[in-house]
Amino acid sequence: MNSTRIGNLSLAPGQRPKIIVPIACASPEEAVDAARAIGASSADMAELRVDVLSETDLPALLDEIRNALAGKPLLFTFRTAAEGGSEVTPERYLSLIQTAAGHDGVDAIDIELASPVFDEAMKIAGSKPVVASFHDFSATPSNKEMEAKLRKMKEAGAQIAKIAVTANSPVDVARLLEVTARCAKDFCVLTIAMGKDGAVSRICGQAFGSVATFATIRDSSAPGQLSLEDTQAGLDQFDL
Numbered sequence: 001m002n003s004t005r006i007g008n009l010s011l012a013p014g015q016r017p018k019i020i021v022p023i024a025c026a027s028p029e030e031a032v033d034a035a036r037a038i039g040a041s042s043a044d045m046a047e048l049r050v051d052v053l054s055e056t057d058l059p060a061l062l063d064e065i066r067n068a069l070a071g072k073p074l075l076f077t078f079r080t081a082a083e084g085g086s087e088v089t090p091e092r093y094l095s096l097i098q099t100a101a102g103h104d105g106v107d108a109i110d111i112e113l114a115s116p117v118f119d120e121a122m123k124i125a126g127s128k129p130v131v132a133s134f135h136d137f138s139a140t141p142s143n144k145e146m147e148a149k150l151r152k153m154k155e156a157g158a159q160i161a162k163i164a165v166t167a168n169s170p171v172d173v174a175r176l177l178e179v180t181a182r183c184a185k186d187f188c189v190l191t192i193a194m195g196k197d198g199a200v201s202r203i204c205g206q207a208f209g210s211v212a213t214f215a216t217i218r219d220s221s222a223p224g225q226l227s228l229e230d231t232q233a234g235l236d237q238f239d240l
């Protein structure tokens with residue numbers, strides 16, 4: 001079926017996109033504080049950017065974040081250096097996915113398609129929903145390339161196929177949206193054009209079939225992210 005569940009949320013193309021707010025801070029105390037703010041806000045879900053965190057007892061922090069989120073689902077993400085995050089060995093990446101897969105405070109796991117251990121990571125994620133991902137911080141690849149990546153994620157078993165690319169012109173945004181609409185007929189996609197030109201892509205998901213978007217309360221985790229309030233107001237315009 002062309003819809004999926006993460007925690008208590010149902011996501012589907014054509015519905016109002018769910019708003020995910022990143023927790024992207026180094027200090028574990030600040031991360032719990034940010035989770036509390038997200039729990040009390042109108043955001044739908046949180047994303048813990050584990051690559052931004054300083055060394056910590058991760059399972060214990062996940063316990064605290066789960067409580068602070070007060071029932072809102074958590075997406076667990078380790079963004080690698082190749083895609084705008086931090087250095088990590090393949091072994092450590094897998095061990096982080098293992099921690100996420102075994103923790104009841106994690107509702108979905110981000111796994112990078114380009115990871116050398118993508119297949120193993122998909123297996124380790126087990127029954128947790130996977131948001132497979134690809135990021136390009138300099139350009140928007142060809143339509144063919146973007147569509148091939150999204151379809152590969154879906155075929156590998158991801159519940160949501162996500163790409164975030166950099167729009168260097170309005171045409172780049174239009175190309176991403178065309179690919180989004182084509183794939184959204186078949187499965188759940190989450191697409192974002194990063195940067196100033198791409199900002200519109202963060203609010204028009206309902207029209208093109210993207211199932212979620214990222215917005216900030218405190219810490220931004222990517223270029224062009226809008227505030228939670230602006231994102232909500234923008235989504236309202238497309239929720240007819």
Ligand SMILES: O=C1C[C@@](O)(C(=O)O)C[C@@H](O)[C@@H]1O
Nearest residue numbers: 022077164192194214221222
């Ligand atoms: O993949 C994404 C999308 C994102 O890069 C954005 O552009 O909003 C923000 C990241 O935190 C998240 O993991």
